[in-house]
Amino acid sequence: MTNSGTKPTRVMVINGPNLSRLGTREPDVYGTLDYAGLADFCLKVGERLNFEVDVRQSDSEAELIGWIHEAVDGSIPVVLNPAAFTHYSYALRDACAQRTATLIEVHLSNPAAREEFRHTSVISAVADGTIAGFGERSYALALTAIATAS
Ligand code: DQA
Numbered sequence: 472m473t474n475s476g477t478k479p480t481r482v483m484v485i486n487g488p489n490l491s492r493l494g495t496r497e498p499d500v501y502g503t504l505d506y507a508g509l510a511d512f513c514l515k516v517g518e519r520l521n522f523e524v525d526v527r528q529s530d531s532e533a534e535l536i537g538w539i540h541e542a543v544d545g546s547i548p549v550v551l552n553p554a555a556f557t558h559y560s561y562a563l564r565d566a567c568a569q570r571t572a573t574l575i576e577v578h579l580s581n582p583a584a585r586e587e588f589r590h591t592s593v594i595s596a597v598a599d600g601t602i603a604g605f606g607e608r609s610y611a612l613a614l615t616a617i618a619t620a621s
Contacts, residue, residue, distance in 0.1 A: 479523040486528040487554030539566035578603035
């Protein structure tokens with residue numbers, strides 16, 4: 472089901488620290504698509520799924536937590552790339568644990584194939600699922616998963 476013909480479902484795409492640097496940040500790892508391109512890609516995928524996609528990025532843990540609270544209070548599905556907070560932010564994890572709608576953790580790269588500190592996600596256990604390693608397509612897969620969630 473893709474929610475066609477009904478009011479668009481609002482979905483938040485939340486990006487953590489350093490993701491605003493995409494395009495020039497370690498392009499061998501993260502590719503050459505910049506953050507504006509990633510946001511535009513998410514909006515276009517969202518349009519096809521009849522989602523009203525709200526794409527945000529912050530380097531601040533407090534701001535990210537506030538946005539998760541907003542999603543919790545509004546029962547808004549979330550695609551979350553916690554970036555480095557993935558690996559150690561219990562505060563962000565505790566916010567995600569309160570989810571009231573589907574929350575999917577995404578990564579552009581495949582952290583499991585990288586440095587050891589990236590092998591731990593403190594977020595995964597409080598997400599509905601994790602999609603990693605497909606570049607911007609990780610986000611498209613997550614949005615599609617939300618569209619097909621029963
Ligand atoms: C990332 C992977 C994290 O380990 C890293 O800290 C990031 C980006 C990814 O999308 O591949 O900032 O979340």
